Amino acid sequence: METTVIELGIAHLPLLDLGPPELFDVAARAGYRRTGLRMYAAAPGIKFYPVALGDANALRRRAADAGVAIFDAEFIPLSKDLRPEALEGWMEAAAALGASRVNCGASGDNPDPGRNAESFGALCDIAARHGLEVDIEFMRFRPPIASIADAAELVTRAGRPNGKILVDLLHVARSGGTAGDLARLPASLIGHVQLSDAPLASPSYDALPQEARERRLPPGEGELPLVEMMNALPAGVPLSTESVTLRSLPELSPFESAKRAHAGAMRVLSRWRPRPAR
Numbered sequence: 001m002e003t004t005v006i007e008l009g010i011a012h013l014p015l016l017d018l019g020p021p022e023l024f025d026v027a028a029r030a031g032y033r034r035t036g037l038r039m040y041a042a043a044p045g046i047k048f049y050p051v052a053l054g055d056a057n058a059l060r061r062r063a064a065d066a067g068v069a070i071f072d073a074e075f076i077p078l079s080k081d082l083r084p085e086a087l088e089g090w091m092e093a094a095a096a097l098g099a100s101r102v103n104c105g106a107s108g109d110n111p112d113p114g115r116n117a118e119s120f121g122a123l124c125d126i127a128a129r130h131g132l133e134v135d136i137e138f139m140r141f142r143p144p145i146a147s148i149a150d151a152a153e154l155v156t157r158a159g160r161p162n163g164k165i166l167v168d169l170l171h172v173a174r175s176g177g178t179a180g181d182l183a184r185l186p187a188s189l190i191g192h193v194q195l196s197d198a199p200l201a202s203p204s205y206d207a208l209p210q211e212a213r214e215r216r217l218p219p220g221e222g223e224l225p226l227v228e229m230m231n232a233l234p235a236g237v238p239l240s241t242e243s244v245t246l247r248s249l250p251e252l253s254p255f256e257s258a259k260r261a262h263a264g265a266m267r268v269l270s271r272w273r274p275r276p277a278r
Contacts, residue, residue, distance in 0.1 A: 006269050008262055009034030009071045009240035011194060013213070015254050019049040020059050024066035030258040034071035035063070036240065039094065042075040042105065053089060056096035063098070071238065072101040072192070076123065078136065078145070079107040080115070084122040088129075095130035101191055101238075102127050103166060105137045106145035113144060117157040124160035135166035135191030140175040141208040147175040148185060155189055164191030167233070168242065170216060173224050174202050182232035183275060192238040193230075195265050197222030214246040218257070218264035227271045235274035241265050 010032045015023055020037065027035040038048045051059060063070055073094035076087070094102060104123060110116055124134045138151040145151055151165045167190055172182065196216040200223035203211050219226055219241065243261035245252055252260065 006239065006266065007033040008265055009036065009192075009238065010258055010261070011072075011240050011242040012036040012038040012074055013242055014244045014258055014261065016047050017254060021062045021066065024063045024068050026255050027258065028067040030255060031262040032068060032258070034069050034238075034240070036072045036074050036103070037070050037097065037099070038074045040074065040076050040090065042077055051093050051097060053093045053096060056093045060096065060098045070097045070099050071240070072103050072135070073097070073099040073132075074103045076102060076104045077107040078104050078110070078116055078119055078123075080110040082119050082123070084119060084126050087123070088126055091126055091130045091132060095132055100131075100133065101164075102132050102134045103137060104134050106139050106142035108139075108142035111144055113153070113157065116145065117154055120154055120163060121158035121160050124158060124163045128160070128162050133162040133164055133191055134160075135164045137166040137168060137171070138175065139171050139208075139212065141205065141212075148172060148177045148181045152185065152189060165189050166191055166194065167237075168194040168196075169224065169226060169229050170194075170196050170198055170212060170242075172229060173198070174208060174211075179225065179228045179232040182229055187234040187237075187277070190233065190237050192240060193233060194240050194242040195219045195226065195230075195268065196241060196243040196261070197224050197226060197264070199223050210247070212244075214244055215248040216242065216244045217248055218243045218245070218261040219268045220264040226268050230268065230272045230274075232275055234277060239265070239269070
């Protein structure tokens with residue numbers, strides 16, 4: 001595959017100390033063409049950057065001037081207290097920014113699969129009114145949506161055409177997922193893919209959240225079978241990096257980390273041979 005045809009995005013988490021418009025400038029300088037924007041308070045005390053509808057068009061133009069597009073609006077937890085109907089205005093602003101996707105993460109506080117599917121479906125319905133798709137992110141430390149199979153069951157049960165799965169390759173590996181699991185995942189269920197790396201040996205269960213948030217490595221600098229996993233995925237899936245190196249490579253600035261992740265991802269992707277269409 002020609003590396004020149006691959007345009008990478010970057011999730012906001014590696015650059016979370018930067019809000020717009022500085023976020024756009026740094027992402028573009030690091031080589032990216034798309035960026036996420038953390039517009040929702042994923043958890044108490046976590047930074048986020050709310051956007052009023054009246055400011056969205058100007059921010060969209062500012063991102064375009066920098067050379068990036070806003071790809072995904074982050075990060076709505078699928079919690080038991082989630083009220084999807086309260087997010088109508090938020091979705092409208094996300095669409096006005098030019099986002100095509102909404103990231104929705106497993107929260108781990110609702111063990112009821114039926115309730116989770118109902119909430120996810122309602123979120124998808126509101127997103128659909130604004131031309132958005134919703135990607136659920138599974139995490140081993142956030143059961144009951146802790147694996148590829150769990151995420152696929154949720155999306156299938158919800159039954160919304162704009163409901164998809166965010167395939168974070170670190171979470172695939174840490175949940176025991178394999179390239180074979182990815183190969184069996186229908187292309188229609190894949191929203192986008194995030195790349196990072198890590199040692200092959202998993203940390204303890206209790207340390208998994210910190211690894212995901214602070215101890216990742218740039219693609220190709222760890223031991224995860226990234227090429228094998230990518231080869232199990234179809235062509236055309238949107239790709240981003242989410243290499244958060246605050247503790248794994250503390251000597252790197254956020255810009256340096258983002259740039260190194262971009263270079264590493266492109267080296268990995270130069271060996272990507274997508275699975276045949278089916």
